[in-house]
Amino acid sequence: MLDIKLVRENTSLVRENLKKRNNPEKLKLLDELLKVDTEWRKLQTQTNSLKQKRNQLSIDVARSKRMGKPAKKELAEAKKVDALIQKNDKKLAKLETKGRMLLLSIPNLLHGSVPVGEDENDSIEVRRWGEPPQFDFRPKSHLEILQDLDLIDVERGAKVAGERFYYLKGDLVLLDLALQKFALDVLRKVGFTIIEPPLMIKRKPYEGVIDLSDFEMVTYKIEGEDAYMIATSEHPISAMFMDEILEGNKLPLLFAGISPCFRKEVGAHGKYTKGLFRTHHFNKVEQFVFCLPEQSWKLHEDIQRNCELLYQSLGLHYRVVNVCTGDIGNIAAKKYDTEFWMADGKFREIGSNSNCTDYQARRLGIRYREGEGKPVKGFVHTLNNTALATSRTMIAIIEQFQQRDGSVVIPKVLRPYMFGIEKLEKK
RNA sequence: GCUGAGGUGCCGGAAGCUGGUAAACGGGUCAGCCUGGAAAGCUGAUGUACCUUCAUGGUACGCGUGGGUUCAAAUCCCACCCUCAGCGCCA
Numbered sequence: 001m002l003d004i005k006l007v008r009e010n011t012s013l014v015r016e017n018l019k020k021r022n023n024p025e026k027l028k029l030l031d032e033l034l035k036v037d038t039e040w041r042k043l044q045t046q047t048n049s050l051k052q053k054r055n056q057l058s059i060d061v062a063r064s065k066r067m068g069k070p071a072k073k074e075l076a077e078a079k080k081v082d083a084l085i086q087k088n089d090k091k092l093a094k095l096e097t098k099g100r101m102l103l104l105s106i107p108n109l110l111h112g113s114v115p116v117g118e119d120e121n122d123s124i125e126v127r128r129w130g131e132p133p134q135f136d137f138r139p140k141s142h143l144e145i146l147q148d149l150d151l152i153d154v155e156r157g158a159k160v161a162g163e164r165f166y167y168l169k170g171d172l173v174l175l176d177l178a179l180q181k182f183a184l185d186v187l188r189k190v191g192f193t194i195i196e197p198p199l200m201i202k203r204k205p206y207e208g209v210i211d212l213s214d215f216e217m218v219t220y221k222i223e224g225e226d227a228y229m230i231a232t233s234e235h236p237i238s239a240m241f242m243d244e245i246l247e248g249n250k251l252p253l254l255f256a257g258i259s260p261c262f263r264k265e266v267g268a269h270g271k272y273t274k275g276l277f278r279t280h281h282f283n284k285v286e287q288f289v290f291c292l293p294e295q296s297w298k299l300h301e302d303i304q305r306n307c308e309l310l311y312q313s314l315g316l317h318y319r320v321v322n323v324c325t326g327d328i329g330n331i332a333a334k335k336y337d338t339e340f341w342m343a344d345g346k347f348r349e350i351g352s353n354s355n356c357t358d359y360q361a362r363r364l365g366i367r368y369r370e371g372e373g374k375p376v377k378g379f380v381h382t383l384n385n386t387a388l389a390t391s392r393t394m395i396a397i398i399e400q401f402q403q404r405d406g407s408v409v410i411p412k413v414l415r416p417y418m419f420g421i422e423k424l425e426k427k
Numbered sequence: 428g429c430u431g432a433g434g435u436g437c438c439g440g441a442a443g444c445u446g447g448u449a450a451a452c453g454g455g456u457c458a459g460c461c462u463g464g465a466a467a468g469c470u471g472a473u474g475u476a477c478c479u480u481c482a483u484g485g486u487a488c489g490c491g492u493g494g495g496u497u498c499a500a501a502u503c504c505c506a507c508c509c510u511c512a513g514c515g516c517c518a
Contacts, residue, residue, distance in 0.1 A: 040477095041476095044476075044487085045477055045478050045486085045487095047487080048477065048478080048487040049487085052486055052487070054498070054499080055486095057498065057499090058447070058498055059448070060498095061447080061498055061499075062447040062498095062499080063447090065447080071498085074498075075498055076498090077498085078499080081498085082498060202508090204508095226508095369437080370456095374437085374455090375437080375456075375473070376437085376474090
């Protein structure tokens, strides 16, 4: 959410920003927002003076009563004023809701370094690490390999839980756990606090974190309860300090969240969904940062380095993309996607790193001050970056390190976490 | 899940809870005075929104949240959230 004052006072800046996004709808919404806001302010002022009148009449009534005099005239007048106030209050509430919805739909201000473009094809590759693996045989997809090795059961996953659920088996489970522990160990060493968040959260904090449309498209709701399954630990962690004031001298707060992630994936039609790539739940270690505004751009690069360090230690071939204006979404001011090489020769997303500046924090009411007792200075900045999503990282390992005999070599750094196993192979 | 107590400012914490302008007392922070400088002391300020202005000033809102009754709600009524204590259930 942007600051409504910024929208009012610096409309041209907001307008220019929207033009870059290849989304003319949003410009219309901005105009509507300005109209609603003007109307709201006018009515607010009007209603405030009506309330002043009512308060005065109320005092008059009280005074008359104390002196034992009837106050018929004042009561009648007060009733009239009150009716008007109630009417206005209803209108105000409507305008306020409408204004808030509109304000929420206005996306964040983009950083100057974000490339302007229409869709993912206009995003710019900023670097590439490693070399694509060379095979002297036809490389298989991870799903083929895992099924050949009897490490996954997709059919029974579908029978019991539905499409895009699965059973992981045998050493593949160890690999999943090893990746999580490995990521936590690395992040812990560079100063992150490990967090295991609640896996279900209430509607109100969730509204502060995601777009309304995401409730339908992404999150599972528990029937009959005010509870939603989290789609990533980013959500409960960002909502953690909702409506709180943080001490500036204790920032930045660095959290390494670990949790399963639950996603409906309603809008996944036409996207790549093979095997473990896009499933209804997966495990993930996430980096989440609360910081001062002046710290966020450096930290954005820092946490990018962290996740790349993980992929490099695993020896994976990947590239980093600066996501363009048409594909960046509403919340981030700048976003890097990290994409890994798959056996069909294409790069696909393994993680994404967003600097949300104060956009998320304003919505959640997370502010900061320089120290205890000092006045509140503003909203914190928040950043989130995948450290390691196990499902996609496992795909990368399996497809990039597959062998002619159908086995898969385990990266050396993971072996201490899985009883020294060197290969996934047929038992 | 049940029973009981509670939720008040930047923080602690009291009174009001037989409806009539909420905030004693203590602490923090900021500004001013004092000082060679500081501490202490004294004085004032210290939430949000809207209008107005060069400065400023004015109004409304604010007692966990959302409703209701009333001219008027911290106070009365309803629903919900959370904390603590006890009981119950439970890996």
